[in-house]
Amino acid sequence: QVHLVESGGGLVQPGGSLRLTCTASPAIFAISRVSWYRQAPGKQRELVANITNRDSTFYINDVKGRFTISGDTTKHTVWLDMNSLKPEDTAVYYCNGDLRLRETDPSANYWGQGAQVTVSS
Numbered sequence: 001q002v003h004l005v006e007s008g009g010g011l012v013q014p015g016g017s018l019r020l021t022c023t024a025s026p027a028i029f030a031i032s033r034v035s036w037y038r039q040a041p042g043k044q045r046e047l048v049a050n051i052t053n054r055d056s057t058f059y060i061n062d063v064k065g066r067f068t069i070s071g072d073t074t075k076h077t078v079w080l081d082m083n084s085l086k087p088e089d090t091a092v093y094y095c096n097g098d099l100r101l102r103e104t105d106p107s108a109n110y111w112g113q114g115a116q117v118t119v120s121s
Helices: none
Strands: 004-007 010-014 018-024 030-039 046-052 057-059 065-069 075-083 090-099 108-111 115-119
Touching: 004 090, 004 108, 010 018, 018 090, 018 115, 030 065, 030 075, 030 115, 057 065
Parallel strands: 010 115
Antiparallel strands: 004 018, 018 075, 030 046, 030 090, 046 057, 065 075, 090 108, 090 115
């Protein structure tokens, strides 16, 4: 069953901007944290940014000042606004969430299927 879906990937020129969206299934009871990860070809998947249900945010140094993570109140929709994109930002970007599927469930971790972002002239 799909719980998280990424959208908004595509091809962009260096210096350009792109917005990624992570959409969670409406039936999910609660979301405590949503993270964006990325994986370039031949490289390990790395954390890019995350946001909590209290709107605390974290960014890795490589994207500080260029990327912004935000979300609605429940974090069922989370965005990653990417500016001043560089070729080294090229990767598959994945949404990751700590989700309570139902009120009686504990929180568990889930992945989306990824969205390709290519930064190239």
